[in-house]
Amino acid sequence: MSVKKGTIARQTLLQLGLVLLAIVTLVPFAWLIIASLKSQQDFFASAFFPPGDGLFGIGWDRLTLDNYANLFGLGFGRAFINSLFYASTTAVLATLISASAGYALAKFRFRGRDAATLLVLGLIILPPTLLIAPGYELLFKLGLLDTVPGLLVPFLAPAFGVFLFRQSISQAVPDQLLEAARIDGCSEIEIFFAIVLPLVRPMVGAFLLITFLGMWNNFISPQIVLQSPDKQPLSVAIAQLRGLYRTDYGLLMAGTVVSVAPVGVLFLMLQKQFISGLTSGAVKG
Amino acid sequence: MSAAPTPIPGSEPAPKRSRRGSVPRGTVWVFLAPFLLLTMVFVIYPLTQSAVLATQQTYGPSAKTFVGAENFTNIASDPVFWKSVRNTIIYAMGSLFIQLPLALMLALALNSPRLRGRSVYRLIFFSPQLMGLVFVSILATLMFEKQAGLVNQAIHMVLGGLGTSDGMTSWLDYPWLESRVMPTLILISLWMYVGFNMVYFLAALQSVDASLLEAAEIDGAGPLARFWHVTVPAIRPVASFVVMLSMIGSLQLFELPYVLLDGSGGPNNQGLTVVMYLFQSGFEVGDLGYASAIGWALSLMLIGLALLQFWLMRRDEA
DSSP, rough: HHHHHHHHHHHHHHHHHHHHHHHHHHHHHHHHHHHTTOOHHHHHOEEEEEEEGGGBBBBBGOSSEEEEEEHHTTTTHHHHHHHHHHHHHHHHHHHHHHHHHHHHHHHHOOTTTHHHHHHHHHHHHHHSGGGHHHHHHHHHHHHOTTHHHHHHHGGGGHHHHHHHHHHHHHSSSSSHHHHHHHHTTOOOHIIIIIIIITTTTTHHHHHHHHHHHHTTTHHHHHHHOOOGGGGGOHHHHHHHHHHHHHHHHHHHHHHHHHHHHHHHHHHEEEEEEEEHHHHHHHHHH | OOOSSSOSTTTTOHHHHHHOOOTTTTHHHHHHHHHHHHHHIIIIIHHHHHHHHTEEETTTTEEEETTTTTTHHHHHHHHHHHHHHHHHHHHHIIIIIHHHHHHHHHHHHSTTTOOOOHHHHHHHHGGGGGGHHHHHHHHHHHHHHHHOHHHHHHHHHHHHTTTTTTTTOOOGGSSHSSSHHHHHHHHHHHHHHHHHHHHHHHHHTTTTHHHHHHHHHHHTTHHHHHHIIIIHHHHHHHHHHHHHHHHHHHHOOOOOHHHHHHTSSOOGGGGOOHHHHHIIIISSOOHHHHHHHHHHHHHHHHHHHHHHHHHHHHHHHH
16 A cells, blocks of 8 residues: 555656656747747737736737738748758658668669678768868859759768668568569569558658758758858748847747748657657667 | 578579569669769768868868868867867767766656656657757747846746846856856757657667566665666667767757857857857858868767777677
8 A cells, every 4th residue: 555655656746747847848839939929019028928808817919920921021931932842852852762772782682782881881970060061162063052952962862861771671571572573573663662662661751751850950051052042941041030130039939930830740740650760770770 | 682592692693583583683773873873972072072172271162272281280279179179078078968867867757657648748858859950049049038038037037136237137147157158058958859869768768678677676676776787788779879879969069059159159269169160161261171171170089989989889798
């Protein structure tokens, strides 16, 4: 009896601590969203909701969408579309290219396979910082500075992805299935798209999300590669917004909400796959 | 590869296999070519160029002079570089000794049996990670804003405007914090990364043998002894992976201080990191050669760290 009482007390304490931490984690998000709906005046007057005589003593009528309207008036919509395009293009192409290379390393026997695998492993630990300066020089030589391909193409062959797909394909795709498909006369391309990819669907989902997030949140590359204002993604646009309108807090808040919300929605849809994909490299490998 | 009998590696496939359901020759290169081609052009070639660049002084991407090892000797005696190294190491130590232990503790808490709402907590603690560093930085600048920032309002509520002349308390009004940017950055990165690393630890804890824990408990081992002798050995491979990941990430810190300090190094360069200095040298000063040399110096630190970790792991196994 006393033992049970002890565990109940411990469980309650644990829950209490976790709830507190969860609140601390979520408060910045709540503050951000609420502040994006307030006028400049109310931003300084109240920490969260402006007081008033509405429900719960909150001045609901004082909340406004003006910040969002101003944001899109400043051309933020363009940056949003740019980000969406850059991130989804990178996600689809990088996933396809690393999945096919991973498939090649997992299921084909060929001269140079060990060398290629070693190359992939070596590239994973290569710090990307090393490529910043020479990468810029290369894009300059190729005439790709301030172009969309210049921004995206260097991200289309992530060695990390090749490694993840090599691991998951060698585990999830039986050789007999591939051989049976060949006997049935499937072309190699058909086999890849109709058999291999569906069998590693969780990894495909996770890696799409990883690469999408990587490009969506990428700041240093567009900052270096792109110059034209109409090509900038949200990450650079919002940093510039801060430089230009450093005291228009509502505007900055609204800009941050617009930049983060799509990623949040995407994550909620794919979170299970994402977390398992994220940790699979660590746990299995 | 397959169960089919295979001859010496590198020789022709066995005739039996190529008769039924054969793989057309060269198929593998169709799958491998896009990756190899892109890697050669955008990784391997720049990598060789980076070694060439490191021996040059450049003015923008086209005008260059050969300077030999001068960039490296300049780096060695460049006080700003060493300041950036110092700052970056402080941040990395914050990750290693504050953030990762907290992440592990959180994972242990979530892993306790009979806990309700585990997946909800996991989702909540992970969520800040989704926000890119730039966006976190913007949010942080607003939260640390002098008058209306949430952090300062909270401090104001608790301390009631102590120690400031205008009655408003500001985080940055505390001289100790104003002159040191890194503690603030470590605090922000806690919010952002604790949940992320927790997810790894939580996954690793699944591989802890529950019956072994029970047996240890029956044998009279206390919670600490059980943690040290059963849990730690089981999660060690993942833990070393997480440590590595976190060190590599921390040593390449850029966006957070860059946006927070508006592109500058902060007061007295207290917020300047190595990658920020690389960026300033290469793209503000325009010397890609010096920037490359900084890149190599940083890479050597990272490689050294990887070797150290590798050596420690080998020693543990032996």
